[in-house]
Amino acid sequence: MSFLRNLYAWLVITRSNFMAVFGGWVSFVLFVFIAVCLIVGIARTLLAGRHLKRSSPLKRMTPDPELTKHAVESLQAAIRIPTVSGDKVAMDKLRDYLDERYADVFEELQFLPTTGASLLLRWKTKGKTDKLPILFCGHMDVVPPGDGWGDVDPFAGEIDEEGYIVGRGAIDCKNVVIGLFEAIQSLLKEGYTPTRDIWFAFGHDEEIGGAEGAAKISELLQKRGVRFETVIDEGGYITEEHFGRKRFPAALIGVGEKGCTYFKLTAHGQAGHSSVPPRHSAVGILAEAICRIEAAPPKARLLDVIEENMERSAPAMRFLHRFTVCNLPFSKPLLYRVFRDVPTINPFFRTTFACTQVKGSSAPNVLPGTAEAVVNARILQGDTPKSIRKYLQSLVADLDIEIEPMLETPASAIASTDSAAYKAICAVIEEKYPGLPCIPGIQTITTDSRHYEPVCDNIFKFMPFVMDSEIYGRMHNAGEKIHQSCLGLGVEFYKSLIRGL
């Protein structure tokens, strides 16, 4: 009601302002034009969702108990092996465990040796086919546990009183690795053979860039001339509450990911005793540069896939957000503005900057000759590490500061939502969760899948596990966990997807 009251007040004030400025007929025509535009915009907003797939709270299904029990035990055992990136001993232990637990899988599928502890498996079709193979990915390494676990051992893989398996890797991404192994094993028991080659690649160093794992596997595949119709990696998931709305669950499917570049900023100043400071020190210059960078984010723009994402998400949004989405392209400037302060949405419209590390003097009374900072740029499709570096340089051109890129990962290509693979994923979603909308989007984080761009045009990032945003937020955080039934449903989903591709 307060919105309608404010709107009415705004209309009355606007009308009298028009009367004062333009007088008589001109102000009347202008006023009617604006009022009609507004009413049409509001009507379009209220009707949003009529032509879009609406949703209802997700019905929790019960997965096959035997399959779930086996998968739960496997995931618990995998979590108990602390495969923090770089720990070779733990990684070998996990490989040994997988060899033993899935001996039938290793016997049936072709194992291809790769570098490090990464795994590459090929499930060959027995028939003849022209279809290109499919590649499923995941990674076996995890990030360190970090703080905040309290009394819980992050590598115990215990089940809590609500039925969650708790531990590092539970949703990132031993659930994917175990889920796929369980699906293959179960399909083998059912006597299934794929109608095309299906490959599986599990990296051992995704959390530190994947240079020795996925990158090397990709090189091997390129040498062998293997191309894939699609690659399916971790990433999007089934959310129980899109935009925080329980009534609007959705399957979020990543069709691309932003790039990631670190820039080292080095400011130069006069070194010496802090009792005789210059007017502008190295630290001051650096601070000024950081303030300018934070105050001037690159221009926003609307990628086609983000427009589709916003339109499909509109029924889940609150009124003002929905108004901006339902009246595109006229409302584009308003769209960027209302989402500017929403940290989970703003990055989809622009390249973002985050200053992450700062270094100055080593003593409190010493002026440093140089001060350094690291700026992490997450690069939106359309920008490049080079263009962003140029942009940063233009912001600090008058300061005594150098900008040097430390790591440059460009933004990925965008996979097609018209592709057969995307439709196959959505078909299984519809089979398992009737009425659940499939919403494509891009990810702000990077995954191993980017290394497979030379061997595949359509890379999707989707793990078929149901979570709410609170559980998803535990990734790389304390209390990472997955529900047992969610794991079982994920295995069943992978089975259907393998059959359906």
Ligand SMILES: [Zn+2]
């Ligand atoms: Zn991951």
